[in-house]
Amino acid sequence: xxxxxxxxxxxxxxIRTMLADALQEAGFRTMCFGRATEFEAALQTTTxxxxxxxxxxxxxxxxTLVHRLALEKGASVIIISGRAQVQxxxxxxxxxxxxxxxKPFDPVEVVARVRARLRRDRSTTHTGNRARFNGWxxxxxxxxxxxxxxxxxxxxxxEGEVLRLFLERPKRLISRxxxxxxxxxxxxxxxxRAMDVRISRLRHKLREDPKNPRLIKTIYGAGYIFxxxxxxx
Amino acid sequence: xxxxxxxxxxxxxxIRTMLADALQEAGFRTMCFGRATEFEAALQTTTxxxxxxxxxxxxxxxxTLVHRLALEKGASVIIISGRAQVQxxxxxxxxxxxxxxxKPFDPVEVVARVRARLRRDRSTTHTGNRARFNGWxxxxxxxxxxxxxxxxxxxxxxEGEVLRLFLERPKRLISRxxxxxxxxxxxxxxxxRAMDVRISRLRHKLREDPKNPRLIKTIYGAGYIFxxxxxxx
DNA sequence: GCCCAAACCTTACGAATTGTAACAAGCTCA
DNA sequence: TGAGCTTGTTACAATTCGTAAGGTTTGGGC
Numbered sequence: 001x002x003x004x005x006x007x008x009x010x011x012x013x014x015i016r017t018m019l020a021d022a023l024q025e026a027g028f029r030t031m032c033f034g035r036a037t038e039f040e041a042a043l044q045t046t047t048x049x050x051x052x053x054x055x056x057x058x059x060x061x062x063x064t065l066v067h068r069l070a071l072e073k074g075a076s077v078i079i080i081s082g083r084a085q086v087q088x089x090x091x092x093x094x095x096x097x098x099x100x101x102x103k104p105f106d107p108v109e110v111v112a113r114v115r116a117r118l119r120r121d122r123s124t125t126h127t128g129n130r131a132r133f134n135g136w137x138x139x140x141x142x143x144x145x146x147x148x149x150x151x152x153x154x155x156x157x158x159e160g161e162v163l164r165l166f167l168e169r170p171k172r173l174i175s176r177x178x179x180x181x182x183x184x185x186x187x188x189x190x191x192x193r194a195m196d197v198r199i200s201r202l203r204h205k206l207r208e209d210p211k212n213p214r215l216i217k218t219i220y221g222a223g224y225i226f227x228x229x230x231x232x233x
Numbered sequence: 234x235x236x237x238x239x240x241x242x243x244x245x246x247x248i249r250t251m252l253a254d255a256l257q258e259a260g261f262r263t264m265c266f267g268r269a270t271e272f273e274a275a276l277q278t279t280t281x282x283x284x285x286x287x288x289x290x291x292x293x294x295x296x297t298l299v300h301r302l303a304l305e306k307g308a309s310v311i312i313i314s315g316r317a318q319v320q321x322x323x324x325x326x327x328x329x330x331x332x333x334x335x336k337p338f339d340p341v342e343v344v345a346r347v348r349a350r351l352r353r354d355r356s357t358t359h360t361g362n363r364a365r366f367n368g369w370x371x372x373x374x375x376x377x378x379x380x381x382x383x384x385x386x387x388x389x390x391x392e393g394e395v396l397r398l399f400l401e402r403p404k405r406l407i408s409r410x411x412x413x414x415x416x417x418x419x420x421x422x423x424x425x426r427a428m429d430v431r432i433s434r435l436r437h438k439l440r441e442d443p444k445n446p447r448l449i450k451t452i453y454g455a456g457y458i459f460x461x462x463x464x465x466x
Numbered sequence: 467g468c469c470c471a472a473a474c475c476t477t478a479c480g481a482a483t484t485g486t487a488a489c490a491a492g493c494t495c496a
Numbered sequence: 497t498g499a500g501c502t503t504g505t506t507a508c509a510a511t512t513c514g515t516a517a518g519g520t521t522t523g524g525g526c
Contacts, residue, residue, distance in 0.1 A: 076353075086339045093345040098353060099332065106319045112326040120309075120331060120353060141460045142447060154445060156512060157452050168300075193474090194514050200475060201513090210475075220473065220522055389502055426484090427504055433486055434503095443485075453483065453512050468526080475520070485510070493502075 004118055005029045007048035009039045010080065011057055015103075019052060022107035023114065036065055048075060050114050055081040055092070067095045076117040080105065131167045133228035134215065136206065138163055145205055159202050166216065166226035175223035199224065237351050238262045240281035242272045243313065244290055248336075252285060255340035256347065269298055280405050281308055283350050285343070288314040288325070300328045308405065309350040313338065364400045366461035367448065369439065371396055378438060391416075392435050395428075399449065399459035408456035432457065 006028045008019050013034065020030040031048065033039040036057050053066055069077050079092045082103040089100045099113050129140040135148040143160055145153045155163065165174065179195055203216055217225045239261045241252050249265040256263050264281065266272040269290050286299055299310050311332040312325045322333045332346050362373045368381040376393055378386045388396065394416050398407060412428055436449055450458045 086342050089342055090345040093342075093349045096352070098349055109319050109322055109326075112323040116326045116331055119329070141450075142445070143450065144445075157455075158513060191514085193516085196473095196475065197477095197514075200477095203475095218474070218521095391503060426506080429484060430486075430504075433484095437486090451484070451511095470525090471523100473520105473522070475518105477516105477518090479514105479516085481512105481514090483510100483512070485508100487508090488506085490505080491503090494500085496497105496499095 003027055003029045004049040005031065005046065006114060007039065007042070007051045008032045009036065009052065009057070010034070010054040012054075015054070015080075018107055019110060022111050026111045026115075028114070040065075043069075050076045050078065050117050052078050052080055052110070052114075053097075055079055055083060055088075063092065063095055066092065066097050069096070078110075078113060078117065080110070130233050132231040132233065133167065133170070138167065140164065147207075153205050155202070155205055158198055159205070162198050162202050166224075167228075167230050167232070170226050170228055170230045173219060173223050173225055179223070236260055236262045237282040238264065238279065239347060240272065240275070240284045241265045242267075242269065242285065242290070243287040244268070245287075248287070248313075251340055252343060255344050259344045259348075261347070273298075276406075279411060280402065280407060283309045283311065283347050285311050285313055285347075286330075288312055288316065288321075296325065296328055299325065299330050309353075311343075311346060311350065313343075361465045363466050365464045365466065366400065366403075371400065373397065380440075386438050388435070388438055391431055392438065395431050395435050399457075400461075400463050400465070403459050403461055403463045406452060406456050406458055410456075412456070 006023050008016050008023075008030060010016050010019070010032075011034050016032045016034070020032055023030050031042060031046070033042065051069055053069070055063060055066075057065075066077050066079060069075055077097045078099040078101060079097045080101045080103065081088065081092070084102045089102075092100045098117055101110060101113065131138045131140075137146040138144075138155075139146065140160060143155055143157070145155055147153075162179075165179065176192065176195065180192065199216060203210070203213060206215055208215060215226060215228050217227055219225060239256050241249050241256075241263060243249050243252070243265075244267050246267070249267070253263040253265055264275060264279070266275065288296065288299075290298075299312060310330045311334060312330045313334045313336060314321065314325070315336040317335045322335075325333050331350055334343060334346065364371045364373075370379040371377075371388075372379065373393060376388055376390070378388055380386070395412070398412065398415050409425070409428065413425070416428065416431075432449060436443070436446060439448055441448060448459060448461050450460055452458060
């Protein structure tokens with residue numbers, strides 16, 4: 001997949017470059033426009049993934065532009081505006097914007113909000129619930145583990161919870177308490193054995209050597225560490 | 234389609250009621266919770282369309298909750314927080330939140346932002362009468378399933394109800410309780426099994442491998458998830 | 467080194483949950 | 497009325513997952 005494309009429409013050059021710099025640094029492609037007409041011309045040939053639009057434009061009312069963008073193109077639209085009244089924000093959102101950021105803003109937050117938009121888009125179209133680590137592929141859609149040879153092993157929901165927890169925090173200590181909490185059990189007395197069993201079963205499916213586990217490491221008296229170079233896709 | 238359901242999780246009662254009032258007036262159904270544990274218990278039986286979550290909870294770290302919600306349930310999450318630093322907002326968004334609103338807020342804006350989230354969800358899901366997913370086409374006019382080769386399989390009304398429910402909320406947990414409710418049965422004892430049978434029959438028509446279903450996934454003790462890239466037309 | 471208690475692992479079992487085939491009741495249409 | 501379809505019900509098979517029980521490992525004290 002190529003880098004997502006972000007369009008920036010603002011009449012102040014300083015703001016355009018500030019946003020473009022931050023977004024490019026975050027790995028996005030960008031296109032900048034100072035006037036609505038230019039922007040619309042570009043829309044004929046390209047469809048951006050996210051549009052950042054300033055409402056106060058010299059040559060057009062920004063709101064109708066937003067409305068058309070959202071409605072016709074289905075693109076994600078984030079309004080960036082100096083108008084901070086609640087009423088402004090509400091009408092902007094009602095007209096189809098997905099977010100409304102007020103000037104002055106921190107570029108870091110803008111990047112985060114752009115990412116949030118993309119993530120949502122992605123999750124409805126793409127099935128990107130998969131992690132690769134040390135020769136294994138864990139697919140959380142099909143609840144399947146796939147080894148290097150392509151052989152598949154299904155894992156259950158409970159096992160998946162543990163696995164996911166590990167894959168989300170690789171190479172960090174995960175205490176028993178955190179596990180209990182995440183895995184939705186009240187911390188009980190004999191209940192914590194359930195945890196062990198889950199991990200035992202998971203280890204088995206990962207073909208861990210009981211004497212010398214390579215992936216799921218026990219820290220006596222503390223918790224577990226998942227050692228593995230995780231790559232989510 | 235019934236009114237969208239919005240969950241509110243905040244430890245201050247005043248804020249809960251303020252939000253609930255505004256949302257109800259706007260036509261949403263609401264559920265309020267003061268503690269994360271209550272909220273999570275409710276998630277076992279219901280899937281809200283949007284979750285409003287305060288980060289400063291008495292009994293749990295809100296961020297990990299948000300993370301799980303967004304990742305596993307696929308629900309839209311809006312953080313409502315008193316922590317106004319850019320860094321807070323960025324980490325919240327990075328962890329999976331779709332929006333971040335700072336206290337104090339205007340309920341009107343919250344409603345607008347909730348609407349924005351739903352609009353997005355809906356636009357990919359909105360009910361036409363025909364849905365495409367993973368090579369299949371389900372036509373609700375003719376009650377027919379069409380596979381990639383163009384071969385048609387009729388489905389019945391009861392099967393259609395289940396299928397529609399799945400296609401309207403893909404990639405989200407649908408609890409048994411919600412199913413019963415939607416499929417018009419009071420939750421009875423042996424009545425539960427009717428639902429299983431419906432799903433079994435639907436799976437058969439979708440040619441699911443019983444050992445390894447790819448589209449309709451069972452979550453033991455919780456409900457079902459429909460995995461499929463749905464496109465309504 | 468040796469001992470011991472605590473922590474942890476594994477196996478087996480069983481209760482709860484879910485899948486599905488087979489039957490029966492109800493409906494539709496000729 | 498009867499053939500054909502839909503759908504709930506029942507019964508039994510299969511799966512999931514916590515629990516108990518016994519074995520193994522760890523680390524500290526002697």
